[in-house]
Amino acid sequence: MRRRCGGLALASLLALAGCVTTPSPPTPLPDRPSLAQAYAGRLRLGVAVEPEQLQGAQAALLLQQFNSLVAENAMKPSRLQPAEGRFRFERADAIADFARQHGLALRGHTLLWHQRTPDWFWRAPDGGLAERPLVLRRLQKHIDTVVGRYRDVVQDWDVVNEVIDASQPDCLRDNLWKQVVGPDYVAQAFRFARAADPAARLWINEFSTTVPAKRDCLARVLHGLLAQDVPVQGVGHQMHLNLDTPTAPEVEASLALFAGLGLRNQVTELDMSFYRPGEATLTAPPPALRTRQAERYAALMAVFLRHPELDSVTWWGLHDGQSHLTRWPLAWRADEPLLFDRALQPKPAWSALLQAAPGP
Ligand code: G3I
Numbered sequence: 001m002r003r004r005c006g007g008l009a010l011a012s013l014l015a016l017a018g019c020v021t022t023p024s025p026p027t028p029l030p031d032r033p034s035l036a037q038a039y040a041g042r043l044r045l046g047v048a049v050e051p052e053q054l055q056g057a058q059a060a061l062l063l064q065q066f067n068s069l070v071a072e073n074a075m076k077p078s079r080l081q082p083a084e085g086r087f088r089f090e091r092a093d094a095i096a097d098f099a100r101q102h103g104l105a106l107r108g109h110t111l112l113w114h115q116r117t118p119d120w121f122w123r124a125p126d127g128g129l130a131e132r133p134l135v136l137r138r139l140q141k142h143i144d145t146v147v148g149r150y151r152d153v154v155q156d157w158d159v160v161n162e163v164i165d166a167s168q169p170d171c172l173r174d175n176l177w178k179q180v181v182g183p184d185y186v187a188q189a190f191r192f193a194r195a196a197d198p199a200a201r202l203w204i205n206e207f208s209t210t211v212p213a214k215r216d217c218l219a220r221v222l223h224g225l226l227a228q229d230v231p232v233q234g235v236g237h238q239m240h241l242n243l244d245t246p247t248a249p250e251v252e253a254s255l256a257l258f259a260g261l262g263l264r265n266q267v268t269e270l271d272m273s274f275y276r277p278g279e280a281t282l283t284a285p286p287p288a289l290r291t292r293q294a295e296r297y298a299a300l301m302a303v304f305l306r307h308p309e310l311d312s313v314t315w316w317g318l319h320d321g322q323s324h325l326t327r328w329p330l331a332w333r334a335d336e337p338l339l340f341d342r343a344l345q346p347k348p349a350w351s352a353l354l355q356a357a358p359g360p
Pocket of ligand 1: 073076116161
């Protein structure tokens with residue numbers, strides 16, 4: 001990516017200074033079948049990206065293989081509005097411009113997440129804890145500004161992210177949103193988003209939606225929202241999976257439950273770790289794990305394809321070297337959760353998904 005900005009050289013300084021970004025053209029790739037084309041007309045296939053990836057070989061790969069994007073971090077509230085009223089759109093704009101330029105779909109992630117709500121949201125002018133009316137005004141302004149800015153290019157917004165907690169009597173996570181605003185903050189966020197864009201599809205995005213207690217809690221919350229005519233269109237299933245869980249029948253049961261409520265489903269953050277939570281290895285994983293991963297991706301795709309209300313599958317990263325799983329909890333953990341390896345070469349999972357594609 002080439003940047004032009006008054007002679008400054010360091011990328012971080014340039015980003016801070018909000019300089020103009022001119023992406024260098026995608027690098028030509030070898031001819032190979034396109035996953036997105038194989039699923040065209042049935043599913044949109046996407047990946048999460050940071051703006052630095054939208055150039056060179058990575059841009060070429062994503063344009064060849066995918067037709068949808070989501071910002072891995074650039075559209076989170078703490079990134080877009082780090083200080084009250086001081087919006088920083090450069091990184092999100094770079095992704096939105098790339099999507100516009102290449103005719104890609106763009107998912108918006110996310111308007112409200114307890115983990116990435118900047119602290120100023122909670123601060124009253126006297127330095128104490130802000131009260132409900134002020135926090136709601138701030139939320140409305142944030143949603144109005146962000147959704148309004150990307151209305152032409154974002155079709156789907158993750159309005160709220162990770163609000164469910166099955167251990168709570170009301171199924172809603174115990175966080176400052178609930179404590180300061182009250183449990184109706186979820187409904188308020190959806191209403192603000194609908195007012196800012198009458199056409200966007202609005203999603204509640206959640207992890208572990210296949211675990212029965214969590215799944216049923218999510219259904220209970222959605223039931224309540226639908227009964228109050230809150231404009232929620234569907235469930236975004238993050239689907240951070242491993243080689244064993246959840247099983248295909250568990251995924252099927254979850255999708256069927258929400259479809260039965262008249263809602264849509266999307267897969268929003270798909271990856272498949274070689275390890276269970278907490279496990280890790282620093283040595284190269286045995287090749288057999290790649291085969292197992294390929295079989296499992298294909299089996300789960302068959303489940304997704306049986307659901308006509310599910311129209312989009314997004315991987316949480318373009319290639320294994322970029323995955324959040326290789327950065328956390330160990331920066332060099334040898335995980336391989338995605339469809340392309342660190343050298344951007346297709347893995348067995350990619351071939352298996354090509355074969356699993358619906359016929360023309
Ligand atoms: O950009 C800074 C960099 O300048 C700095 O040198 C570095 C040092 O740690 O940090 C970098 O920021 C990190 C950022 O990822 C980019 O790598 C943040 O510390 C780190 O917190 C951030 O983590 C992201 C995480 O959400 C929290 O926002 C992950 O990339 C992102 O993959 C992850 O995504 C979440 C979804 O939004 C919601 N569902 C779960 C999913 C995975 O955790």
